[in-house]
Amino acid sequence: MGTDLPAREPLLRALIDICGPDFARRAGAADAVAGRLASFVAAPATTHAVADTMRLAAERGLGVIARGSGSKLDWGTPPPGVDLLLDTRRLDGIWHHDMRGMTAEIGAGTPVKAVQAALALRGRRLAADPPSPSATLGGMLALNETGPLRHRFGTAADQVNHIAYVTRDGEAATSDGENGRPGIAEIDGIILSAHVRLEPLPAARRWVAAPVTTPRDINDLVQATAARHVTPSAIEVDLSATPPTGVLAVLLEGDPDEVADRAARLQKAFGDHATASPLAPPWWGRYPFGHGDVALRIAVPTADLQAAVFALRDVAGMPVPVRGSAGRGVVHAVLPGSLGLERVEGIVDAVRGVLLARGGRCMVISAPRAISEELDMADRRDLF
Template sequence: MGTSTAVERTTGGGIGQRLAEICGERFARPAGMADGVAGAPAAWVAAPGTAEAVGAVLRAAADRALSVVPRGAGTKLDWGAPPSRVDIVLDTGRLAGVWHHSGEDMVAEVGAGTPLRAVQAALARTGMRLPIDAPSAEATVGGVVAADETGPMRHRHGSPGDRLFGVSYVDATGVLHHAGGWAAGETAGHDLARLLCGSNGALGVLVSATLRVQPVPASRIWVTRQVRSPLEMYNLVRLIHGSWLSPAAIEIDLPREGPTGSRGSHPAGSALVAGSLAVLLEGGQADVGGRVARLVELLEGDSRVHTAAPSWWGRYPFTADDVALRIDVPSADLHAAVYALRDAAGTPIPVRGSAGLGVVYAALPGYLAPEQIASILSVVRRVLLARNGRCVVLSAPPRIRREIDFWGQLPTLPLLRRVKERFDPDHRLAPGRYTGGI
């Protein structure tokens, strides 16, 4: 309540009343402690129920020079750098539903506040699916697009941005726009829509997304195999890449390097298990059956066939107490990146993600001092830079968050600044949340 009172004083008052007029008394309130964004306290929470109401909230904020941070289910609200201020949290939860589904065009328009699992359930009734499997279990479609959050199926089907057909969004001045889809200038519109992916709400407030869908495959089979080192992982993934088996996903789980978590400390001949490799094959039953047999033969070892995913599949290896990292590197260099990370940390570091693409997540211990985290990041980023890769921090405990560099070197930073200036010249939308802390 204290924060909201301060905002009232600096803006001449009336924002709470105006938000209630726009959204309804039940859907506008002073923010509480749980409404903070990456450690930054919020003043107000507003939940508009229509695109027009979203525009009205943003116009009211613009009139009073207030900042706005969009929020879906809040599953990734602690990702990224803290915003410089949070005057209004704009909750998109009422912008929910599968608004239009065209089986002929293989697209579905979905409200930004719709939980991804609800979309999948609705599409499944018509034999369709959205090939997006974000690990955040309660995530909304808007949150997944805004964070460009991907899961195992990114290997074959790409990121949420790759599935976008069009979007509707409200800009910082409160104007509703439609990009992509069947609108004039479709190519330019798609490029504009893609800019919103990964922007963390710093370029516009997503109202809906029109996404490409596909039929549910008749068969889904996972083949798993234990791996003894990141190098063995690399060799197996290389074999799969050269096999023409068309996997839907290739995932790796490396919780440790061995039973005691360190190299070179085990008796000769002992069977060390660093983690697991899992491959998903999808398609017709006969076709998948043949490819499974070929994959088992290719992987050898202790390969096993399953009709359900491993327990770790599609889950992040970190918790809220960890420093969460995302590493992007060519898959041929992923093993080198894993070794560099573990050597720099001097302790076993869990790594999990898409080995077939070289996109993985890792967890540094949150009890380390900020300067230790910074040193580890510096070493790993130097290794990755030489391999055309990068390492970004997704989230970190509060005592570390403001002391580290989330992004490392960003050659595209001047371009990102121009994009921000184009969409939000007054820096009112999620200020400081865009890539590079813009």
């Protein structure tokens, strides 16, 4: 905004009038997006309050960013500026839960873990498992964040019938999209809630895992899984930063006796070193990167995943941790944030060149502030 504190007081009072005295304030040190500190934080609790907040922001020319838990605020292209952080965590809850129709309306600010816990009490689940532990429903959908269950059920966006949101101008709207998808990528505003499809909670789950000594093993194990017709819910791979260690794990779900039979058949197909367990591997459903790293998303046909991994390691000149959906060819890789802009650009450009001929993509989804403004970062629409 660039205005001094006295000039900002009327705006703060207006936000307090809309959201309440405990739910609008000046931004603090923790209220930054990609290193840019916001001016204000507001937490409206109703559609009407969100609309009023957005109308006020539009009238004053404020840049607004929605924030749930804040786990992915630094993803993608850094915003040109942020004046107001609109906290969505009061937009929470589950309603219109239709047990027979297997649908429910869920508030954008509801933590996904809370959603799953509540649905589990009624034998249901949302078939989405974002790796960000604190992800809210709105944050997950805004960036189409999807975990291992993507293999069987599709992306987070694929679980949605329609979205209720407020536009940048403060108008309430609903997005039904086309061809069964709600057009989340095209929404320019604040997500209020989502009407989602639910799935039965599986009675049993079992993970069958096999070692991966080279990236070439990945496609062999994926093909072996397909040949056994075991209906996997997920096929994930974890390639360590210190080869030759690596693991491919397959999640099987369903009736206990049926799952046990499928797991036994797949374990036998994987060989003597394969294991089966009712517990997920410790790395399952977690990103290989952390704060301060350069996070890459690679999407390529499964048969060419090995070429992408070899290219990444060759160009980087070092082992690169890779983790993600081997069955769908969508994985994440991590480079040290200390490599610097030119080195990261060179690695990314080289990998993109290898993937181009294979119909694949390599995107930078997160990077340290020192280089993110200069890197070709993923746009929000690239994630759908």
